[in-house]
Amino acid sequence: MVTEQVRRWESGALAHGVNDPFGQGPLPWLRGSETYFDGTGRMVPWYVDPDGCGPAGGTCGHGPRTADDVHRQIKGFTSTPAAAPGEAIDFRITVDPPQQFAVDVYRIGHYAGDGAAKITTSPRLSGIVQPPPLTADRTVSCHHWWLSWRLQIPTYWNLGAYVAVLTTADGYRSHIPFTVRDDRPADLLLVLPDVTWQAYNLYPEDGRTGASLYHAWDEHGRLLGEQEAAVTVSFERPYAGAGLPLHVGHAYDFIRWAERYGYDLAYADTRDLHAGRVDPTRYRGLVFPGHDEYWSVPMRRAVEQARDGGTSLVFLSANTMYWQVELTPSPAGPDRLLTCRKRRGPGRSALWRETAAPEQELIGIQYAGRVPEPHPMVVRNAGHWLWEATGAGEGDELPGMVAGEADRYFPRTTLPPHIRRILLAHSPYTDGEGALRHQETSLYRAPSGALVFASGTFAWSPALDRPGHVDERIQRATANLLDRICKRD
Template structure:
């Protein structure tokens, strides 16, 4: 939404009345306003069409009553948090602090400036489609178990819907991913003085001109679900000389088709329905060739793919191996000021992020091979651009029973590509589009966590180098070793 417009909040509650506390995420959680009270109305969630006990349907609009809240025109751009508080309890409920972002009875929204680009040339994209895919629509005391992963609803197509798993974005849920990936990184951005504006996946999907005022687009954290329009608009931005930094992983893995006036989407995925995969192969994988997939590998945009990466098999977020990225091409501008070495001077090879859980919980990689000097180079066999330069590598173990190491692969990949036996690795790198902009990819979901918490000075400096250089068009990957 744009500053000065009305926020439409859909709420069901058995409270007689409630208020809405509004906060902005910045260097700290800033209280902005507390409108209300509003009369409470209770509406039951729709039952799951297949009848799992206690599950609600993830496929339809829950139809909660709408409340309009005027957002002042002078509110700064940002990601905001709405906390619902019962009117009779509001004096006893303290305001939220920096450590209280995660939880139920709250939702986030994005405020954009009236004049795009007037506050900054960096656009931060919040991965909202991925959030909706994982949202089970639970509440604090009730599990509803409805998402693309829990009791999904599959449709065979027709009535304006493509074949695939159906999901409505008009369902309730708590705030989780925002607290883990976004909040610490946004706080760091503001502490460092970066001027940033914000958007959602839906903004990028709808508006082909959205990126025109900006020099750098940021993808942060877990950015798994992309529409064709999102890819087209991002690729056009790069061709026009704009830049992209993927501080994320599992990026652009599934294609989504927007439905229901852009309030829902469909994706033909490999998520089972009542223990059965309704249709295989799942045709909305970006990388797989038609008719078994889309045939446009995510590597062509990001340089990397989840099929050449892997994931942490334990509890999320969990602890993970802390070896970090083995550094390559330490003379590249990305490493400027880090003091990291790649062994070419006869000394040891350094590791970026060593001692921190930088790699994972999911990570992406490029198909690669070692040359005669032991330097990993992208082969391009998976669609990775020829200009992609591998700057950091963390080799993953094949899938086995030892859950103390990161595992490569996704079940779709060994099944579809059984002949592929080459190494997999989380991969950090950079490439430049012919005649256009530059792409940096971190290759791991938790890059913004390690940077935002300032757990490793090398990760912080690399991030600053990327932001400082790529926030100016035409200043991208011009200094390659």
């Protein structure tokens, strides 16, 4: 029955969201003036979710409803996730039943607290039902979908993180994220973790077809675990559910805060780093704003070379660079397939720490485990310049700042080469088995002079600009760090 499929769809979303206590619906913090007619002729904001409507929607009469992967009311993806001004982004979109739709393009930023600004709107477009996804060995791909709309990016557009909001004539909506990047010099390069986003993507969450590096479905519609999940996933498909990646909000939290205070940002995706489309040595610092768990060898090599050349690194989450992955071509183009073999079958482990290069050798700390319930972050070395003017004293507790997942220093694991190194938080928490563990926040200065900061928690970026999670001490500490990297007066 359809209701069972929807229940399975929900279970897939919940299974992925369990590690992120900051999960939220698609862009609820957008507060613009965009309005649409609902079924009764009233005007309603596009971001309003209908009361009492489940993921499958229905004729609720309250404005746009979120599309889902069971009915595929409207779903889509971009063939090129990042492009420069003057280049084009191709959108491949399915609409069921076939009808007209439009695409509103928003840029993420502060924008006086709105969170984003509408940049352009497509003409009315004719939607078609695209073919079902192709599957092979649990790899799901939609590379055979027809082109629906080509967005030519004007040369005057600002670099940044963008979201395309798709809305059908009968009031269903979905989202597609993309990036406008360039190789212009800037103080900071913000690296969006699209490789990790795809690793978690269970599209389609339909109880039958979808698969990620974590889950898949069996023939009875039961959600299977990691041992039965995909080994290879494709970038040529929509994101599940509402069309935005899991954990995407962490990056948007940082962007809104950083643009509010005028930091000079350039933008790239992790695949840009992998393919060498950006030169990280051109920037004073690289910022990794969100959950960034999956790294290829070229990604790590590029970041290490940047650090060794004097470029600082800022890791604002936890569980960074845990799995080693390969990016390979598909018939649609290069770097379209993501493979992580994890622990299945013969051969070497895919864990960085079980190779000759544990992640601590770059980051300064590494993944320790999940944090079932938020715990306070306990300040250490409060006299350090990072905590200057925050009001935080030695041993002070910052409520809820250890959450989701946590990192710590591993004494038996090699440290990176450093001139100075300091731990700026040491926070006890209880894990899922009831054992007492601890989180740590790390900072070291490399021989090149580069600073390498690692927050060691999922809660850092949300504390910058997430409603209900803002912590002014974390905001000030982050500003202290970035100001020093950017050499602000």
